Amino acid sequence: MQDHLTRRAFLGTTATAAVAPWATTRLEAAEAVAGEPKKSFRAGAFAIDITPRELPVIVNGGVAERTADQVVDPLHARCLVLDDGATQLAIVAVDSCLIPRVLLDDAKQQAASATGMAAERMLISATHTHSAPSVIACLGSDCDERYAAWLPGRIAEGIRLAQENLAPARVGWAVGEDRKNVFCRRFRMKPSTALTNPFSGTRDDLAQMNPGYENANAIEPLGPVDPAVTVLSIQSPAGRPIALLANYSTHYAGSPALSADYFGVFCKRMAQRLGAEGSDPPFMAMLTNGTSGDANCCDFRHARRPFDYLSVAEDVSLAAWEACKQIDYHDWTPLGMQERRLTLAVRKPVAKEVARAKQYLATEVQQRKPRTWTEVYARETVLLSQMAPTRELKLQAIRIGGLGIAAMPCEVYGVTGLRIRRGSPLKPTLNISLANGCEGYLPPPEQFPLGGYTTWRARSSCLEVEAEPKIAAAVLDLLEQVAGTT
Numbered sequence: 001m002q003d004h005l006t007r008r009a010f011l012g013t014t015a016t017a018a019v020a021p022w023a024t025t026r027l028e029a030a031e032a033v034a035g036e037p038k039k040s041f042r043a044g045a046f047a048i049d050i051t052p053r054e055l056p057v058i059v060n061g062g063v064a065e066r067t068a069d070q071v072v073d074p075l076h077a078r079c080l081v082l083d084d085g086a087t088q089l090a091i092v093a094v095d096s097c098l099i100p101r102v103l104l105d106d107a108k109q110q111a112a113s114a115t116g117m118a119a120e121r122m123l124i125s126a127t128h129t130h131s132a133p134s135v136i137a138c139l140g141s142d143c144d145e146r147y148a149a150w151l152p153g154r155i156a157e158g159i160r161l162a163q164e165n166l167a168p169a170r171v172g173w174a175v176g177e178d179r180k181n182v183f184c185r186r187f188r189m190k191p192s193t194a195l196t197n198p199f200s201g202t203r204d205d206l207a208q209m210n211p212g213y214e215n216a217n218a219i220e221p222l223g224p225v226d227p228a229v230t231v232l233s234i235q236s237p238a239g240r241p242i243a244l245l246a247n248y249s250t251h252y253a254g255s256p257a258l259s260a261d262y263f264g265v266f267c268k269r270m271a272q273r274l275g276a277e278g279s280d281p282p283f284m285a286m287l288t289n290g291t292s293g294d295a296n297c298c299d300f301r302h303a304r305r306p307f308d309y310l311s312v313a314e315d316v317s318l319a320a321w322e323a324c325k326q327i328d329y330h331d332w333t334p335l336g337m338q339e340r341r342l343t344l345a346v347r348k349p350v351a352k353e354v355a356r357a358k359q360y361l362a363t364e365v366q367q368r369k370p371r372t373w374t375e376v377y378a379r380e381t382v383l384l385s386q387m388a389p390t391r392e393l394k395l396q397a398i399r400i401g402g403l404g405i406a407a408m409p410c411e412v413y414g415v416t417g418l419r420i421r422r423g424s425p426l427k428p429t430l431n432i433s434l435a436n437g438c439e440g441y442l443p444p445p446e447q448f449p450l451g452g453y454t455t456w457r458a459r460s461s462c463l464e465v466e467a468e469p470k471i472a473a474a475v476l477d478l479l480e481q482v483a484g485t486t
């Protein structure tokens with residue numbers, strides 16, 4: 001106990017670096033007193049290659065559809081299985097922009113059959129690389145059906161192989177920081193200067209995403225960002241690196257397709273930094289996307305700085321590595337996981353808006369694919385009118401000793417992520433976006449009157465205005481449950 005307190009006091013000098021594994025310490029102490037046999041903690045990791053076998057493929061993530069016919073770097077589903085003797089769970093990060101719940105539910109069912117693990121004990125998220133095959137139609141892009149049919153089986157196989165690698169392990173966690181690569185991309189603009197969109201469901205927009213560098217009409221960024229680089233490190237009892245789960249909240253860096261973007265380079269760099277290349281079974285790092293719905297690598301308040309996906313990976317891996325040096329490892333720590341479904345209303349267009357969009361599409365777009373913002377959002381208006389009035393979301397919370405993980409199927413803003421981290425009984429807590437589905441952007445209610453891209457009504461931004469506080473409250477409740485404080 002004294003050890004932990006001393007270390008915590010020492011780490012307290014780096015603001016966000018509180019380790020605070022109080023619950024673990026208390027449990028371990030209780031166990032020692034009771035004289036029970038020592039519990040075993042096990043971990044297994046496997047990064048399965050999910051690079052498409054056939055090219056070209058459709059790539060989503062942009063306004064208009066793209067295709068890719070080359071592989072710049074391979075794509076993976078990075079699978080981690082943890083087991084504390086009572087609970088077994090899987091955490092997976094897939095090199096994909098957005099993955100719909102139906103695909104992930106399929107992957108979980110297949111993995112459950114192969115492993116005996118419950119589907120409710122699996123968290124699968126998309127890294128949000130914008131350079132991967134499309135597995136869901138989004139804005140101007142269609143789904144690459146052939147790849148989407150192949151992917152669930154690969155993810156399930158990755159989880160099975162991670163489970164097969166289960167071996168005694170010790171775990172620890174810490175929080176580093178990288179302020180160089182995360183900035184709010186959403187700005188308050190001078191009146192009448194923000195981009196508008198006639199089919200967005202907004203009027204007189206005062207907010208704009210990516211206003212351009214040193215734009216005199218851009219008044220201020222509209223939200224805080226989360227610069228934390230949170231790490232969960234897993235080693236063999238002798239200290240050999242097995243896996244590392246990291247989390248950072250910038251959108252993506254940008255890479256030519258097909259590529260895992262900086263998420264993939266980060267994993268390679270961590271293996272190098274930890275001296276874990278060539279180990280058997282292979283060391284696996286994974287970088288999950290935090291709350292980056294309104295954040296990216298561009299500081300628009302100043303002139304453009306040089307950066308690319310390689311430099312971002314270098315910076316974030318350095319921050320993760322520095323955090324690793326502070327870790328206090330636990331030979332055993334308790335696991336907890338809870339899942340909840342939440343039904344939310346969808347922002348639907350009214351009949352007049354739908355009629356106007358249909359008329360526009362009939363005269364301007366006809367049978368071809370939409371290309372411009374206006375064309376895309378006219379089509380989105382029609383598509384949304386045909387969709388169900390509600391959506392069911394899957395929310396999860398995980399506890400790994402004193403570390404909390406909140407998982408949400410949305411592109412969450414920084415302010416929401418910071419609020420969840422502050423309110424969570426588990427310190428630290430990290431947030432994983434685009435987990436267990438993709439239900440679109442999640443602007444806080446006060447952002448809607450300002451308009452701007454992430455509020456524009458589309459399949460990728462259609463949850464009710466009150467969705468953000470409802471999701472945050474549900475996730476905090478789940479964190480309380482896994483922490484055992486309720």
Ligand SMILES: [Zn+2]
Nearest residue numbers: 061128130251
């Ligand atoms: Zn994006």
